[in-house]
Amino acid sequence: MPLTKLKYSYSDEVLVVFLNHIESYNAFDIHMATELWELLEKEKPKALVLSNTGNTFCSGGNLKYYKALETKEEGVAVNQKIKSILNGINDLAIPKACFVQGSCYGGGVELLSCFDKTYGSPSSLFGLWQRRIGLSFGWGGGERLLKRLSESDLQAWLFEASTLSSYEALRLGLIDEVALSFQGIERAILWSKTSQSLGEESFCKTKAFKDNEQNVFEDLWLSEKHKDVLKKFN
Numbered sequence: 005m006p007l008t009k010l011k012y013s014y015s016d017e018v019l020v021v022f023l024n025h026i027e028s029y030n031a032f033d034i035h036m037a038t039e040l041w042e043l044l045e046k047e048k049p050k051a052l053v054l055s056n057t058g059n060t061f062c063s064g065g066n067l068k069y070y071k072a073l074e075t076k077e078e079g080v081a082v083n084q085k086i087k088s089i090l091n092g093i094n095d096l097a098i099p100k101a102c103f104v105q106g107s108c109y110g111g112g113v114e115l116l117s118c119f120d121k122t123y124g125s126p127s128s129l130f131g132l133w134q135r136r137i138g139l140s141f142g143w144g145g146g147e148r149l150l151k152r153l154s155e156s157d158l159q160a161w162l163f164e165a166s167t168l169s170s171y172e173a174l175r176l177g178l179i180d181e182v183a184l185s186f187q188g189i190e191r192a193i194l195w196s197k198t199s200q201s202l203g204e205e206s207f208c209k210t211k212a213f214k215d216n217e218q219n220v221f222e223d224l225w226l227s228e229k230h231k232d233v234l235k236k237f238n
Contacts, residue, residue, distance in 0.1 A: 009036040011057070012043060018196050019049035020189070026058040032111050033066035034082050037089045044093070051196035052096070054119065055103040055189055062112025064133065065142070087143045094118040094148060099199035101192035104128050104170075105185055113178075114145025117152065121195050122179040123188045124170035130178060131167040152177045 009025040021040065023030040030036075044052070056062065073079050093100070094117075102119035104112075109131040116122055124130070134140050140162070149158055157176050161168070173179045183191050 007039050007043070010039050010043065014047055014049065016197065017050035018053060018193055019044070019047050019051070020053045020055070020193065023054070023056040023062060024058075026060075028066060028068070029060040029063035029107075030056050030058065030112075031063045031066035031068075032086070032115060033069045034085055037086045041089045041092065044096070049098065051099045051101075051199070052093075053101045053103070053189065053192045053196055054115075055192070056105055059106040061104040061106055061108040061128070062115055063107065064110025064112055067137070083142045090115065090118050090143050090145075094144075099196045101196050103183065103188040103192045104130075104179070105188065107131075109133050111143055111145070113149070114141060114143045116179075117145050117148035120199075121192065123181050123183045123192055124173060124179040125185050125188060126170055126182055128170040128173070128179075128182075129167050130170070130173045131165070132162050133165050135162065135165040149178075 007024075009023070010021055011024045012019060012021045014020070021043065023032075023036065025031070025036065070079060070082075073082070099121070100119045101121040101123070102116045103123040103125075104116060105125045106127065107129045108116060108124075109129075110133050113130060113132055134142075140146070146158070146162075153161070153176055161176075168176070168178070170179065170182050174182055181191070
């Protein structure tokens, strides 16, 4: 089935994906999430870069889609599915970079929280606007964002439902770098390729430290990659 809300390119085992539903300001919904996950399963990339077409990275959840749902149970089920997909992307043991061009609100911030390296354009804006529509996090973003922001900064941002410039987002740690639009994709791809070339990535995921740090270490010890490195030392 052809993609309807994404476009992508694949080169040197790096999958570059663009959110591409400009008419909805790249509002994220179950269809876009499913397309993204199925694309990842199909291509099985060694690295992932995500960005957007148009002037909006992601306007948040697709409220028109949610409005059409008739019951609370339907809405909860859809949110749980999107959360599961985003958690799956977060847990992928590959380098993942995100370049935000333009505005990023609500669920869009939850989406970028799945990535290891985040870039913003100088004109990017970031808003946690969930309170403005009477909601909070729905896709696991609160927990993921605590890897980047202090609890007090995240709580204040969520409570105020305010908008941050790219430089304020950089100061708080939400993004790692500010890059010009014509440079951002190239820098994200270069970072992904460099990180990929360093070797084993799976142990870098925080979950590995929490669950089985010693087992991960023992599995890596005298693996082929480890032995290749040891051979270089006399």
